[in-house]
Amino acid sequence: MRIAMIGLGKMGGNMVRRLCRGGVEVVGYNRSPEIVQQLAKEEGMIAADSVTEALGQLPSPRIVWLMLPCGDPTEQQIDALIPQLSAGDIIIDGGNSNYHDSQRRGAWLKEHGIGFMDAGTSGGVWGLANGYCLMVGAEPEVAAQLEPVLKVLAPAADRGWAHVGPVGAGHFTKMIHNGIEYGMMQAFAEGFALLKGKDEFNLDLAQVSELWRHSSVVRSWLLDLTAESLAEDQELKAVSPFVADSGEGRWTVVESIDQGVAAPVISLALQMRFASQDDEGYGNRLLAMMRNAFGGHAVKKS
């Protein structure tokens, strides 16, 4: 089995390592070349200087796995690949693309006879050691061709990966996974803020998080990571209270609106991230001004 991997960042690079170590031959290309040479040296990956060179090293049908930022970079790469591929070749998008884009791209590639698989991938930087959780959308014959690769990337051949449905279903499932993650993270954040806020008890949050890891109802991988961080530093003074968001939280909330199915906690977890990102605080300034206007309440000067 030999495939090409385009995009060797944090995710793609580690996936190449796992594939090489699991006996899958990988031809790798990345825009900045340092990581290409490193993976060639360290893992025996076949280095390519360009996508075209990578394709030239593949047997037919050619299998090209993309691990690129979603949006334009993925779109442009697929666009550039089409004239270089033939009927029966397969493109896999393992990035965090919007599932509507994946559905559109699947149909577009099908017109050229090219197969498409959307592989939602969870596991972050821990995936190299633990394996990746893979949610795959594709036509059955495409998914079947990729099985050997999925079994190596997954935590084990028989678990942590699944062909969940047609093209788009993989990225859809990953999107909802991330939406749930937003809600879980926010619940933990609020709980720990209340523990921290109870000065009277002077709780050791590292102790509490470690304690909860064992036999409690809230035990989870997110708690494991939290306990590890709090053990090192529970004051978090060096961490700015700014929480970024990427596309998938937003898309989950849009999906809730499209379906007309309530997802208030996931929506609010997203909104709380927006609030954390708001340096300007215009809405809060306005509220303070209104309280002053109708009630003469003092305004705290900035």
Added chain:
Amino acid sequence: MRIAMIGLGKMGGNMVRRLCRGGVEVVGYNRSPEIVQQLAKEEGMIAADSVTEALGQLPSPRIVWLMLPCGDPTEQQIDALIPQLSAGDIIIDGGNSNYHDSQRRGAWLKEHGIGFMDAGTSGGVWGLANGYCLMVGAEPEVAAQLEPVLKVLAPAADRGWAHVGPVGAGHFTKMIHNGIEYGMMQAFAEGFALLKGKDEFNLDLAQVSELWRHSSVVRSWLLDLTAESLAEDQELKAVSPFVADSGEGRWTVVESIDQGVAAPVISLALQMRFASQDDEGYGNRLLAMMRNAFGGHAVKKS
């Protein structure tokens, strides 16, 4: 080591089993006597026909662990115990009491020279096999006396239990734990509802939940239980969409208000349970009526 256990329900009964199997002698009393005889027969628990008889079987200092419903039953039992106990004896409240009550009771018992420990206990019906996660509030010398008991109830002698702070801190920590649980559960519920709502993909929710258990960011014990349930039945037609709440979710939200610390997702998870409990739907009827009044929008007849 010998202690009395008062209240042998789902939690107390299984805790007695774990204690007896772990080498702690237990004198057990329960209002309805069947379980007393059963535990005596099956686990070698020392049966008592009354609390007084249970106390008579204890060495000094006497240690009395209560596993009773919070509120009046716990309050009345402590009230009844005081004249029968002596200075140096200890009462443990292992139920889900409000931490303010525990603080008050700790001070009240201290006036009588009686020690008090609040032991927030997580683990549910799985605690017998896996051990209980125990969050303990007490004065250091009281906690030290109970260590041998905690080490048997916990998943292991060195983990899953901790003396987190003074009297009240145990139930406080357990309360926040349950608040986080509300948020996590609601996030999963919303995510699975969105997966279910996507008819187009016809997802197998048992497959997805099982898949996520391996290397995904949302893996957790709650997901393990969810996957097990969905594997048996993913339509859930036999389950009424009514979600009960017990005290601790409410108390966590009150704590947020008392501290002035935002906990919007935990609060909303609680409110969503209230909404699920609302058979009458008066607020929604009113909204439908208002839409009709100002916009002539049709009202769906009940």
